[in-house]
Each structure stands twice: as structure tokens, then as C-alpha cells.
Amino acid sequence: MTSVRRTSLLAAAALSVAAFVAPAAAQVTLLNVSYDPTRELYVDFNAAFAAHWQQTSGQTITINQSHGGSGSQARAVIDGLDVDVVTLALEADINAIVNNSGKIAADWRTRLPNNSAPYTSTIVFLVRQGNPKNILDWGDLVRDDVEVITPNPKTSGGARWNFLAAWAWANREFGGDEAQVTDYVREVYAHVPVLDTAARGSTTTFVERGIGDVLLAWENEAFLALEELDPGAFEIVVPSISILAEPPVAVVDGNVDRRGTREAAQAYLEYLYTPEGQEIAAANFYRPSNTGGLPAEALERFPALDLITIDDPLFGGWAEAQPRFFADGGVFDQIYQ
Amino acid sequence: MAEATPPKHSARDVTTEGPVVRVVLIAIALAFAALVLILPLIVVFTEAFDGGLGTYFASLSQPDARSAIRLTLIVAAISVPANVVFGLAASWAIAKFEFWGKSFLTTLIDLPFSVSPVISGLVYVLLFGAQGIFGGWLDAHDIDIIFALPGIILATIFVTFPFVARELIPLMQEQGTEEEEAAVSLGASGWKTFLFVTLPNVKWALLYGVLLCNARAMGEFGAVSVVSGKIRGMTNTMPLQVEILYNEYNSTAAFALASLLALLALLTLALKTVLEWRFGDRITGANGH
Numbered sequence: 001m002t003s004v005r006r007t008s009l010l011a012a013a014a015l016s017v018a019a020f021v022a023p024a025a026a027q028v029t030l031l032n033v034s035y036d037p038t039r040e041l042y043v044d045f046n047a048a049f050a051a052h053w054q055q056t057s058g059q060t061i062t063i064n065q066s067h068g069g070s071g072s073q074a075r076a077v078i079d080g081l082d083v084d085v086v087t088l089a090l091e092a093d094i095n096a097i098v099n100n101s102g103k104i105a106a107d108w109r110t111r112l113p114n115n116s117a118p119y120t121s122t123i124v125f126l127v128r129q130g131n132p133k134n135i136l137d138w139g140d141l142v143r144d145d146v147e148v149i150t151p152n153p154k155t156s157g158g159a160r161w162n163f164l165a166a167w168a169w170a171n172r173e174f175g176g177d178e179a180q181v182t183d184y185v186r187e188v189y190a191h192v193p194v195l196d197t198a199a200r201g202s203t204t205t206f207v208e209r210g211i212g213d214v215l216l217a218w219e220n221e222a223f224l225a226l227e228e229l230d231p232g233a234f235e236i237v238v239p240s241i242s243i244l245a246e247p248p249v250a251v252v253d254g255n256v257d258r259r260g261t262r263e264a265a266q267a268y269l270e271y272l273y274t275p276e277g278q279e280i281a282a283a284n285f286y287r288p289s290n291t292g293g294l295p296a297e298a299l300e301r302f303p304a305l306d307l308i309t310i311d312d313p314l315f316g317g318w319a320e321a322q323p324r325f326f327a328d329g330g331v332f333d334q335i336y337q
Numbered sequence: 338m339a340e341a342t343p344p345k346h347s348a349r350d351v352t353t354e355g356p357v358v359r360v361v362l363i364a365i366a367l368a369f370a371a372l373v374l375i376l377p378l379i380v381v382f383t384e385a386f387d388g389g390l391g392t393y394f395a396s397l398s399q400p401d402a403r404s405a406i407r408l409t410l411i412v413a414a415i416s417v418p419a420n421v422v423f424g425l426a427a428s429w430a431i432a433k434f435e436f437w438g439k440s441f442l443t444t445l446i447d448l449p450f451s452v453s454p455v456i457s458g459l460v461y462v463l464l465f466g467a468q469g470i471f472g473g474w475l476d477a478h479d480i481d482i483i484f485a486l487p488g489i490i491l492a493t494i495f496v497t498f499p500f501v502a503r504e505l506i507p508l509m510q511e512q513g514t515e516e517e518e519a520a521v522s523l524g525a526s527g528w529k530t531f532l533f534v535t536l537p538n539v540k541w542a543l544l545y546g547v548l549l550c551n552a553r554a555m556g557e558f559g560a561v562s563v564v565s566g567k568i569r570g571m572t573n574t575m576p577l578q579v580e581i582l583y584n585e586y587n588s589t590a591a592f593a594l595a596s597l598l599a600l601l602a603l604l605t606l607a608l609k610t611v612l613e614w615r616f617g618d619r620i621t622g623a624n625g626h
Contacts, residue, residue: 031568039585066568067581080467080476081484081566101467200584228586 027060028053028264033083035070035247036200037221041284042087048280049271053264061264069198070157077101077252084256084265087249090157091115092318094250103254117246118272119286122307123165125237126206126215126222133213137239138169141214142187149205149212151196153325153332158199160326162216164315165243167325168308172241186335207234218245223285223301244307246289381599384592396590397597404570405578405594411486412561412574413554416493420550421543424501429535432509433517443506449498457495458563461488484566489574492560497550504546505539508620512538541616545609552605556598 034042046063053061066073066081070089077083078101088094091109098104109116127135133146141148151159166188167181174180189195194211196202199221206215207229214237217225222236249269256262271277278288282298291299308314315321325331354362386393396402430436431443449457463469465482475482482488516538520530536543558576565572573581575594582591612620 036584064568064571066566066572068567076484076566078468079462079483080465080469080472082481224586 027062028261029062029064030084030261030265030268031064031066031082032085032087032268033066033073033077033081034087035073035089036067037218037224038087038247038284039065039067040224041281041286044284045272045277045280048276049268052271052276053267056267057264059264063268071096077103082255082259083252084259084261085249085251085269087247089245089247090318091246091248092322094248097252101254103252104250105253108250109248111251112249112269113273114289115246116248116250118249118269118277118289119281120244120246120289121219121286122242122244122305123161123216124219124222124242125239126217126225126234127213127237129233129235131235131237135214135237138166138188138241139173141166142184142191146191146214147193147212148188148191148214148216149194149196149202150192150216151199151202155197156199156202158218159202160322161218161243161245163325163332164310164321165216165239165241165308168243168312168314169239169241171314172306182331182335185331189336219287219302220285238303238305241306241308244309246309247286378599381592381595384588385596387592388589392589393593393596396587396593399590401570401573402578402590402594405573405575406597408486408489408571408573409555409575412490412493413551415490416497416554417547417551419494420497420501421547423498424505424546424550425536425543427502428505428509428539429531431506432512433514433535446499446502446506449496454496454557454559455563458492458560461491461495461564483564484568484572486572488564489561489572492564493554493557496557496560497554500550500553501543501546504542504549504620508539508542509535538619541612542620545612545620548605548608548612552602555601 032042032046042063042065046065050061050063053059066076066083068076070093074086074088074093074096077086077097086094086097086104094104094108098106098108105111112118125135127133133140133143135141135146140146150162153159153163163185166185170181170184174184194202194205196205199218202215203217203221203225205211207225215222215225219236222234226234226236249272251262251265251269253262256265272281273290275293278290278294279298282288282294282302285301287302288294288299310321311317323330397406427442427446431439462483464471465475465488466472467476467483469483482491516534517530520534521527525533555574556576557574558580561574562577562580565574565577567573567577567581569581575598579591579595579598582588582594
């Protein structure tokens with residue numbers, strides 16, 4: 001009892017200070033809660049949108065950013081992080097907000113074009129300069145002399161896409177013979193010397209520790225490693241087939257209605273789909289979902305490849321794929337002993 | 338030869354080792370300290386100054402970095418005094434009075450030492466988060482605690498709770514109540530007794546506790562990261578900002594900010610050493626009054 005009373009007293013004291021410290025709300029502010037690799041993208045995009053909003057509405061707008069693991073960011077929104085828009089990695093993370101807090105309407109996916117995914121990405125190979133092991137497609141990953149770096153799909157969301165992309169290639173290669181497909185994927189994981197818990201850990205293993213011949217990575221992360229980490233040390237190989245990830249965005253209805261920011265929040269997300277927004281996404285290594293009106297040079301870094309989505313009958317959406325492949329006792333547990 | 342060797346079973350044998358053993362022991366201790374303490378410290382500063390002085394100060398004057406520094410200072414400026422007040426009150430009560438539940442309170446003060454900081458943060462999310470016990474009420478009254486300054490301060494107070502009280506209790510207990518009894522019998526009020534008798538007796542220990550409390554308050558990562566919401570330029574403290582910058586491959590800026598925390602640690606260490614050397618007896622109470 002006493003500790004509760006003391007806590008609330010302290011909270012009250014802290015609150016009065018917070019009121020004193022908090023800046024006056026003389027202008028529109030939006031909070032965008034996003035996942036880790038989008039930081040550079042939204043630094044550029046926020047500046048462009050602020051200029052656009054100033055021009056069209058006359059209002060000065062400040063967009064604050066929060067980045068973290070996509071799942072933990074969704075958790076923070078559920079726990080009350082006062083956010084106007086979410087731009088997360090997975091549809092499931094926004095659905096978690098829908099189901100656990102009701103702050104986003106259930107039809108969010110249909111409110112913006114392309115399943116509310118303004119940009120997409122896919123899994124590609126990052127290899128060492130000159131591609132010394134001559135790794136060109138998924139089949140090369142199981143050659144005796146090749147070591148593959150990918151994180152553990154049990155703990156890493158990104159790693160599940162790697163797993164499913166490999167599965168998709170094998171399914172096409174072996175004409176849907178599931179035994180052969182399983183054997184291939186088992187063989188891939190037998191070539192993984194270090195199974196890190198998260199994607200950043202795998203990047204570090206490959207780039208900084210110099211372990212492995214090929215890193216399975218998000219295309220946007222691979223470009224980042226290429227251009228920022230160690231220019232000239234790596235190159236990207238685009239396989240014949242991969243998986244299409246559609247990081248979704250949504251307005252957080254419950255919060256924008258209370259804060260009176262719906263109009264600005266909606267305009268913010270819609271601006272992502274304009275040629276200006278799409279070009280910024282492309283410049284930050286995300287594949288634009290609406291290429292109309294974009295200059296050819298903005299797109300030339302994204303070679304065409306076969307892309308399969310998680311909603312393909314092969315996987316049947318995350319609701320089906322997650323338990324089948326990654327739950328305890330699922331396919332991954334069976335092949336990785 | 339025989340003359341130089343001390344007798345086999347003399348008392349000195351127990352405490353004095355041969356020169357070789359001594360050198361080896363000292364070498365091991367120094368090498369270990371160099372490896373796990375000094376080397377990392379050097380790395381922090383060399384990485385921070387990797388891009389030269391200009392880059393160092395440029396990364397410290399980034400708006401996000403400045404905001405992180407400001408937030409950390411605000412958090413410390415509130416949570417340290419709060420814990421000083423609590424620490425004084427608790428140790429005064431525990432050392433000078435007998436009351437029911439005293440040993441329970443003493444145990445409770447140590448709780449934050451044994452609880453993982455992640456849990457310390459999560460309990461506040463469970464209390465004040467939108468899905469928490471008070472979440473609905475706070476939301477209805479438009480009060481932000483979690484993912485805002487009050488939450489960060491609460492979490493910091495929780496983890497730094499024991500520092501001041503832990504320093505004061507043993508000292509006050511050893512000093513006993515005679516001086517206070519004398520003051521009261523001479524007609525001093527309770528407040529005057531505290532101000533002119535108790536407080537001067539413990540001031541150095543108090544300062545010592547404040548130092549440790551402050552270092553931890555500014556450096557706390559785990560509990561704060563749970564309740565922060567990680568909004569750039571708003572709710573990122575220095576340790577959180579260091580991690581974010583590092584994860585963004587911006588290691589120069591990360592280590593620049595880290596070097597400030599390292600400086601704080603060195604300053605704390607220096608002040609702590611001065612206090613121990615100058616007022617050691619009055620801090621530990623070992624040779625007290």
C-alpha cells in the first residue's frame with residue numbers, strides 16, 4: 001500500500017515538472033513509429049513532407065521518429081505510445097495493434113494503395129568483392145565450398161523471409177516435391193556457420209568478422225552495407241527468384257482523432273505514394289510500389305526478378321506460414337537439429 | 338644463504354610471499370585491469386576522436402544528441418534529489434527509531450539491486466501503460482507517464498533507489514542516538530536536531546551516496562529503454578542514443594556521446610577517491626565518533 005501511495009506521489013511530482021518542460025504545442029507535430037532500417041528513409045522523407053505541407057496547408061509541421069524492432073514498436077503502441085502513424089516491417093505487427101488495442105481500424109490494409117505498402121523490399125545475396133565463390137542463385141548456396149550467413153528464423157523476423165525465399169526457389173526448382181524442397185533448405189542451414197539471433201548480428205558477422213561467403217539480406221540493408229559500411233568490399237547478387245516483403249503503414253485512428261491530427265497524418269502517408277515520396281524511397285534502397293512518373297535512373301539499381309508474396313498459395317499468408325514453418329516442432333525445428 | 342631466508346614457521350610467512358609470487362600476482366591484477374577496464378576506456382576515446390576534434394564536437398551538437406544530454410540531465414536533476422530525500426528519511430527512520438516493519442523496509446530498499454532493470458521498467462508499463470492498471474484513467478485524463486518524461490524519471494528513481502539510503506543507514510546506526518538525545522534534552526526541536534546534529538554527521542557519506550546515485554541515474558539503460566518509447570530528440574537519454582547511433586553504423590557519434598558518459602564515470606571516480614581518502618572514516622563509520 002505505502003509503496004503505491006509513494007509511487008503516485010512521485011508520479012505527481014514528476015508530472016508537474018513534465019508540464020513545465022514540455023514544449024508548447026504551437027504547431028502540428030506527428031509521431032511516426034517505425035522499425036530499425038528505415039531511419040535514413042524517413043529523415044529524407046520527413047523533410048520533403050514538411051516542405052510540401054507548409055506549401056499546401058500553410059502549417060509548420062514537425063515529425064518525430066521512433067525506431068526499434070518492429071515487434072517491440074508495435075508493443076509500445078499497444079502500451080500507449082502516443083503515435084500518429086506506424087510504418088512497420090510486418091502486417092502482423094499492425095494487426096497486433098488492431099487486435100490488442102483497437103486503436104487502428106481493422107480495415108487498415110485497404111485504406112491505402114498496394115495493401116498499404118508504399119515501398120517493398122526483397123531478399124538478395126551480399127557477396128565479397130568480385131564474387132570469388134561465383135554465387136549466382138539459390139542452388140549455389142549448398143555447394144561444398146560455400147558458407148551462408150543468415151540469422152535464426154526462430155528469433156529474427158527478417159530471417160523468416162530468408163527461409164521462405166529459399167523455400168520458394170526450391171519449390172520451383174523441384175516442381176513442388178516437398179521432400180526435395182525440405183532437403184534443400186536443410187542443406188542451406190547446414191552451410192550456416194553462425195546462426196545469429198537478429199539480422200544486424202548477421203550483418204556484423206559477415207561484414208566485420210569476415211565470416212562466410214554470402215549473406216542473405218534485405219536488399220535495402222545490403223545496399224546500405226555496400227555504400228556505407230565498407231565501400232568496394234562487397235557486391236550484390238540478385239537471385240532468379242525471391243520473396244516480396246511489403247512493409248505496411250497505417251494511421252493510428254484512436255490517437256489522431258484524439259489529438260486532432262488525422263488530416264496531417266493521412267496526408268503524410270499518402271505523400272509516400274506520390275512520385276516525390278517514391279523517389280525518396282528508391283533513393284533509400286526500397287523498391288517503389290508505384291513506379292509511374294519515376295525517372296529511369298531512380299529504378300535502375302533494382303534488377304527485375306521473380307517475386308513471390310507471402311500470400312501466395314505456397315505459403316498461404318503469415319497466419320498459415322508462421323505456425324507451419326516456425327512454431328515449436330514446425331518445419332524449421334525438424335530440419336535444424 | 339641460510340641467513341637471508343626467514344625461519345620456516347615464523348608469523349611473517351603467512352602474509353609475506355616470495356618476490357616472484359608477488360610480482361606474478363601484481364602482474365595478473367594489472368593485466369586484468371588493463372584488459373577489462375583501461376583498454377575499453379581508451380577505445381571509447383580513440384573512437385570518439387577518430388574523425389578529429391571538429392567531428393567530435395559536431396556530433397555532440399547534433400539536435401538529437403543535445404536533446405539526449407538535456408534529457409539525461411533533467412532526469413538526474415529530478416531523480417537524484419528525490420532519492421536524497423527518500424534516503425535521508427528512510428535511514429533516519431531506520432537508524433534512530435524502532436518501529437514495526439523496520440526490517441521489512443530495510444530489505445525493501447535493497448530490492449532494486451536484485452531486480453533486473455528490464456523488470457523495473459516493465460512494472461511501470463504494467464501500471465501506467467495503456468493496457469495497465471491505471472492506463473484507462475490516465476488516458477481519460479490525458480496524462481502521459483509511460484513513453485514520456487515521468488516514466489523515465491520513475492524508472493530511474495526505481496533503479497537508483499538504494500544508493501543514498503545504503504550509504505547512510507550503517508553510518509547512522511553506528512553513530513547511535515546519543516547526540517540527538519542530547520540535543521533534544523537541551524530543547525532543540527526535531528527539525529533543528531536533524532539539521533544541526535544528524536545532517537552534519539553524515540554529510541560526507543551523503544555526498545558519496547549522491548555521487549553513486551547520480552552516476553547510475555545518468556547511465557541507466559535497461560529500465561529506461563523499456564519506458565522511453567525511443568522518440569528521437571524527445572525521449573532518448575544518452576545511453577539510449579549511444580546504442581541507436583551505434584546500430585546506425587554511426588560509431589564516431591556514438592562514441593562521442595559515450596565519451597561524455599565515460600568522463601562522468603571518471604569524474605565520479607575521482608570525487609569518490611577524494612572523499613574516501615579525505616573523509617574515509619566519516620563515510621564508512623569505521624572509526625566514527
